[in-house]
Amino acid sequence: xxxxxxxxxxxxxxxxxxxxxxxxxxxxxxxxxxxxxxxxxxxxxxxxxxxxxxxxxxxxxxxxxxxxxxxxxxxxxxxxxxxxxxxxxxxxxxxxxxxxxxxxxxxxxxxxxxxxxxxxxxxxxxxxxxxxxxxxxxxxxxxxxxxxxxxxxxxxxxxxxxxxxxxxxxxxxxxxxxxxxxxxxxxxxxxxxxxxxxxxxxxxxxxxxxxxxxxxxxxxxxxxxxxxxxxxxxxxxxxxxxxxxxxxxxxxxxxxxxxxxxxxxxxxxxxxxxxxxxxxxxxxxxxxxxxxxxxxxxxxxxxxxxxxxxxxxxxxxxxxxxxxxxxxxxxxxxxxxxxxxxxxxxxxxxxxxxxxxxxxxxxxxxxxxxxxxxxxxxxxxxxxxxxxxxxxxxxxxxxxxxxxxxxxxxxxxxxxxxxxxxxxxxxxxxxxxxxxxxxxxxxxxxxxxxxxxxxxxxxxxxxxxxxxxxxxxxxxxxxxxxxxxxxxxxxxxxxxxxxxxxxxxxxxxxxxxxxxxxxxxxxxxxxxxxxxxxxxxxxxxxxxxxxxxxxx
Numbered sequence: 001x002x003x004x005x006x007x008x009x010x011x012x013x014x015x016x017x018x019x020x021x022x023x024x025x026x027x028x029x030x031x032x033x034x035x036x037x038x039x040x041x042x043x044x045x046x047x048x049x050x051x052x053x054x055x056x057x058x059x060x061x062x063x064x065x066x067x068x069x070x071x072x073x074x075x076x077x078x079x080x081x082x083x084x085x086x087x088x089x090x091x092x093x094x095x096x097x098x099x100x101x102x103x104x105x106x107x108x109x110x111x112x113x114x115x116x117x118x119x120x121x122x123x124x125x126x127x128x129x130x131x132x133x134x135x136x137x138x139x140x141x142x143x144x145x146x147x148x149x150x151x152x153x154x155x156x157x158x159x160x161x162x163x164x165x166x167x168x169x170x171x172x173x174x175x176x177x178x179x180x181x182x183x184x185x186x187x188x189x190x191x192x193x194x195x196x197x198x199x200x201x202x203x204x205x206x207x208x209x210x211x212x213x214x215x216x217x218x219x220x221x222x223x224x225x226x227x228x229x230x231x232x233x234x235x236x237x238x239x240x241x242x243x244x245x246x247x248x249x250x251x252x253x254x255x256x257x258x259x260x261x262x263x264x265x266x267x268x269x270x271x272x273x274x275x276x277x278x279x280x281x282x283x284x285x286x287x288x289x290x291x292x293x294x295x296x297x298x299x300x301x302x303x304x305x306x307x308x309x310x311x312x313x314x315x316x317x318x319x320x321x322x323x324x325x326x327x328x329x330x331x332x333x334x335x336x337x338x339x340x341x342x343x344x345x346x347x348x349x350x351x352x353x354x355x356x357x358x359x360x361x362x363x364x365x366x367x368x369x370x371x372x373x374x375x376x377x378x379x380x381x382x383x384x385x386x387x388x389x390x391x392x393x394x395x396x397x398x399x400x401x402x403x404x405x406x407x408x409x410x411x412x413x414x415x416x417x418x419x420x421x422x423x424x425x426x427x428x429x430x431x432x433x434x435x436x437x438x439x440x441x442x443x444x445x446x447x448x449x450x451x452x453x454x455x456x457x458x459x460x461x462x463x464x465x466x467x468x469x470x471x472x473x474x475x476x477x478x479x480x481x482x483x484x485x486x487x488x489x490x491x492x493x494x495x496x497x498x499x500x501x502x503x504x505x506x507x508x509x510x511x512x513x514x515x516x517x518x519x520x521x522x523x524x525x526x527x528x529x530x531x532x533x534x535x536x537x538x539x540x541x542x543x544x545x546x547x548x549x550x551x552x
Contacts (some may be wrong), residue, residue, distance in 0.1 A: 002374070002386065004371065004373050004374060006211060006214040006215075006216065007214050007216070007217060007387070008213075008242070009210045009211070009214050009244075009431035010210060010243055010519070011204050011207060011210040012172050012177055012203075012204065012206045012207065012210070012243075013137070013179035013202065013206070014088075014176075014178070014183075014206070015070075015085060015088035015089055015177070015183065015202055015206070016088075016089045016175070016176070016177060016200040017232065018243070019049070019050040019053055019054070019085060019087045019089060020050065022046050022049070022050065022242060022243070022245070023046050023049070023050035023051075025046045025245060025386075025423055026045075026046035026245040026400060027045065027046055027047050028045045028046070028047060029043075029046055029245060029247070030043045030045060030247040031043075031044055031045055031048070031049045031076060031242060031247065031248065032044050032049065032081060032238070032242075032247075032248045032250055033247060033248070033249050033250065033264065034076075034077065034078055034249075034250045035252070035256070035259075035260045035263055035264075036254050037247050039255075039259070039263065039301070040465060041263065042078060042132060042519065043241060043247075044078055046242075046245070048369065049081070049082075049085070049242075050358045051117070052078075052082040052085075052153055053081075053082055053086040053088070054086070054087035054089060054090055054172065055159050056082055056083065056085075056086030056088040056090075056155070056159050056425070057087070057089040057090030057322065058085075058090070058159075058162065058163055058169060058171075058173055059092055059158055059159040059161075059162035059163055059168060059174070060086065060087065060090045060092065060117075060162075060166075060168070061167075061168030061169075061171035061172045061175065062162035062163075062165060062166075062167035062168025062171070063140065063158075063162055063168070065092075065116070065117055065139065065140060066090040066092060066168070066171060066172075066175065067091045067092050067118055067161050067487075068092050068093075068116040068117055068139070069092065069093045069094075069095055069113055069114050069115045069117070069121070070083065070087045070092055070093070070095065070117035070118075070119055070228055071095040071097055071109070071110040071113065071115035071117065071118050071131075072084065072093055072094050072095065072096055072097065072114070072119050072229065073097050073098065073106060073110075073118065073119070073120045073121070073124045073126060073127065073128060074099065074119065074120060074121035074144055074230050075121055075123065075171055075195075075227075075253070076224075076233075076250055076251060076252045077121065077144060077252055077506060078250075079121075079145075079155060079252075080144070080146035080228050081090060081238070083089040083119045083144070084096075084184070084234070085325075085541060086330065086411060087117075087459055087490070088177065088183045088184075088202065089172075089175070089300075090175055091175050091177045091178070091181070092117075093182050093183065093184060093185060093293075094184045094185070094227075095110065095113040095115050095184070095185045096184055096185070096186045096187070096229040096230075096234075096438050097109050097110065097193075097229060098229050098230070098543075099227075099229070100189060100197075101122060103127055103456065104132070105195075106131075107130070107131055107134065107135075107195070107253070108220060109139075109187055109195070110131055110135065110136055111137070112197060112408070112409075113197055113408060114137065114138070114528055115135075115138065115187045116137055116138060116139045117135065117138070117139065117140050117141075117142070117144050118131055118132060118138055118140070118141040118142070118145070119141075119143075119144065119155065119537060120141065120142075120143055121143070121144045121145065122143060122144070122145040122146070122147075122388065124153070125147060126321075128141055128143070129141070129151070129152070132152075133517075136514070137228075138411075139370060139472045140433075141153075142155040143155060144156055150170070151220075159171070161257070162436050167453065177202050177413060178202070178329075179201065179202055179203035180201050180202075180203060180405070181201060181202060181231040182199040182200065182201055182202075182405050183200060183201060183202040183205060183236050184199075184200050184205070185197050185200075185408050186198050186200060186230070186231055186361050187361075188361045188362075190359075196384075196410070196413065197407055197408040197409075197410070198361045198404050198407060198408075199406055199407070199408050200231070200361075200364050200404055200405065200474050201329070201404075201405050203401070203405065204364045204402040204404070204405075205231075205235055205239070205364050205402070206239070206243075207365070207386055207401050207402045208235055208359065208363075208364035208366055208384070208386070208402040209232060209235050209239040209240045210243060211384040211385050211386050211402070212235075212240050212357075212366050212367070212369055212384060213240055213243060213244055214237065214372040214384075214385055215354070215369050215370075215372075215381070215384070216240070216333075216369060216371065216372065217267040217329075217372050218240070218241060218244070218246055218267060218331065218333075219245065219246070219264045219266075219267025219268050219330055220240040220246060220267055220330070221246065221249060221265070221267050221268070221269045221328075222237070222240075222246050222247070222248050222249070222262055222266060222267070222269075223248075223249040223260075223261055223262060223266035223268070223269045224237030224238055224249065224250055224270045225237075225251045225254070225257055225270060225271045225272075226251075226252060226270060226272065226274050226336075227268060227270065228250075230361075231272070231359075231361050231364060231365035232270075232272075232359065232365055234272055235364060235365060235366065236333060236357070236365070237270040238250070240436070242283070243367065249261070249264035249266055256284030257275070258282065258325055260327040261325035262324065264325075265325065265327050265328045265329055265496055266328065266329060267329065267330050267331065268329075268330065268331040268332070268333060269329060269331075269332045269333070270332075270333045271332060271333070271334060272334070272335065272336035272545045273336070273337050273338065273339040273340070273343075273461070273545065274302070274337075274541075275545075276332055276334055276339055276343060276347075276354065277331070277340070278551050279326070279345055279347075280343045280347055281348060282326070282333065283321075283326055283346075283350050283352070283378055284327065284346070285346065286320040286321055287316070287317070287320045287350070289320065290316065290319055290320035291316050291319075292343055295311065296501075298493050299312045299313050299316070300313065300349045301344070304351055309345075309348040309349045310348065310349055310351040312351065313349050313351075314349065314351060314449055317350050317351050319370075321350075326350075329352050330351070330352065330353065330477040330522055331352070331353050331354075331355055331372070332347065332352060332353070332354045333355050333357060334354050334356045334357065334436065335356065335357045335358065335359060335366075337543060337545060337546050338366075338439065338458055339354065339356060340462070340465060341377050341378055344356075344377045345377060346434050348377070348471060353372070353375065354369055354377065355370040355371075355375055355381070356369075356370055356373070356375075356377070356379065356380045356381060356484060357369035357370065357381055358381065358427075358437055358439060360427075361404075362403065362404045362417070362423060363387070363402060363403060363404070363425075364400060364402040364403070364404070366384055367383065367384065367387055367398055367425075367437070368380050368381040368382055368383045368387075368389075368436075368437040369381040369382070370382070370436075371386070378438065379432070379436035379437060379438050380436075380438070380439055381409075381436065381437060382435055382436060382437070383431075383435065383437060384400075386400045386401045387399070387400035387402070388400060389430035389431065389437065390422065391429070391430055391431065392419070392422075394428045394429070394430070394440070395424060395425065395426065395427070395428060395443055396424040396427045396429045396439075397419060397423060397425065397525055398422065398423045398424045398425060399421045399422045399423065402421055404423075412465070422428070423490060426443045426444060427438045427439055427441075427442055427443065428441045428442065428443055428446070428456060437494070440456050440458070440459065441457065441458045441459060442456075442457075442458065443521075445457045445458065445549065447476070447477040447487060448477075449487065449526050451467040453526040453527075455477075455489060455527055457474075457475040458518065460475040460489070460491070460527070460529065461473045461474065461475050461491075463519055464491055464493065464515075464519075466510070467511075467512070467513075468496065468499050468507065469495055469496055469498070469499045469500060469511055469512065469514045470493055470494075470495065470496065471494050471495060471496040471537055471538075472493070472494040472510070472538060472547070473491055473492070473493050473494075474492045474539060474547055474549065475489060475490070475491045475529070476491075476492070476549070477489065477490070478490040478531055482494055486529060488530040489527070489529050489530055489531070490527065490529070490530065490531035490532075490533055491516070491531070491532055491533070492534075492539075493512055493532065493534055493535070493542070494531065494534075494535050494537070494538050494539060495508050495534065505534060508534060509532065509534055512534070513532055516532055
């Protein structure tokens with residue numbers, strides 16, 4: 001196996017040091033760019049990013065709120081980052097809340113995490129008012145925009161008022177967050193269980209981001225499509241780029257994502273498979289508008305034969321992508337769920353390399369990632385320097401510096417998640433001889449048969465999605481007897497609406513059954529699918545685009 005030197009990186013003990021050093025290194029270089037509905041770009045430099053965060057931290061100190069838990073309930077925005085960095089720099093804890101949860105769940109999360117500060121966007125203000133009224137623990141509610149009723153203070157006004165008073169200036173200067181102290185409480189985005197409050201340390205998050213950079217190059221511009229309240233979006237989509245002085249384009253509205261990408265023209269996009277599939281579809285549309293789809297297929301097959309993706313397609317792709325959002329795109333960083341290998345292969349022919357990574361919230365979040373020079377489309381990459389990985393009964397276990405501080409106020413649950421120093425991820429997989437990590441499934445999703453055989457549903461779902469008629473598929477164990485393990489394998493399919501538009505439900509089911517019969521002929525008896533069901537609507541998903549299996 002060829003050895004590659006580690007890429008340059010920087011490690012920090014806390015976010016105060018990071019902000020200071022980034023401002024010193026990169027100064028007036030653009031740090032974060034957002035676009036409003038009028039298509040206007042709003043960019044903050046590295047110096048401004050630090051000044052915004054330190055000013056907000058000083059205001060918190062002046063109001064006697066430094067070191068408190070601040071629940072951040074907002075969409076992506078410049079203010080979201082200012083709030084997070086400001087709370088961390090002043091020694092507090094940001095409670096990152098997924099705004100796609102039900103109101104009752106968000107209220108419970110803020111209470112469970114002992115939030116004393118609420119920072120809400122204008123769209124979440126109604127809920128913020130309700131939390132402030134019902135939760136006596138809340139000492140301050142701030143709005144990232146403005147409150148039309150004037151009842152609550154805007155974050156910008158709060159910051160300006162307290163900084164002008166100067167009451168928190170000395171306290172902010174003296175504030176030195178310890179590297180091991182918790183910087184954020186982030187709720188997991190579980191698909192089958194209640195979200196857990198994960199405590200991540202200042203040093204752990206920064207170490208994880210620094211480690212990722214030893215394997216990755218991203219070009220000069222990174223576009224983050226993901227919500228910042230998830231660690232993948234924050235650490236991988238923003239923090240990694242900022243440590244290296246790269247400009248981040250921050251998507252603030254998925255409905256305008258392609259438009260934002262067109263303005264920003266990134267070299268790298270950070271995304272989940274659902275978004276990557278949309279980019280793949282868009283890329284094909286550009287190719288077909290520029291040249292024959294059949295001609296492209298023939299060239300791609302020839303490239304496969306030669307083992308040289310994008311060798312023959314290069315000029316056609318360059319012409320097709322000119323003046324589009326894909327013009328300068330070289331890499332897509334994929335995580336959060338499994339990506340179809342076929343999608344990654346197609347994009348490679350278009351000159352876009354997909355680098356899959358693997359991580360979970362409790363690990364800050366990255367465990368492994370493919371490097372630019374040594375990537376495998378069927379793997380989630382190489383283990384990061386600060387982590388060790390072992391496989392126990394097919395389960396991936398991890399130990400290392402960036403691991404969580406535990407689940408907030410849940411010591412029993414924390415203890416159950418460890419085997420000594422090793423965190424039990426709940427994911428099934430293996431390490432190949434070259435050190436690449438491969439994921440085969442999720443432990444809690446395993447179908448355990450009466451004869452003791454085990455079936456990884458993810459493997460079966462991937463096979464089902466090879467049929468063009470299938471847009472989404474979920475494999476599960478349908479009870480067929482009295483005992484829990486007396487099950488037969490079933491699949492629920494949401495058909496591709498374009499492929500199925502001229503078909504009756506009977507014709508769809510007939511075609512699905514024919515495909516399943518062919519698939520079953522290649523599988524051992526215990527893995528064979530015995531039931532096929534069709535659904536009329538897409539599966540309900542978590543905010544990281546995983547199917548909520550418990551709702552099916």
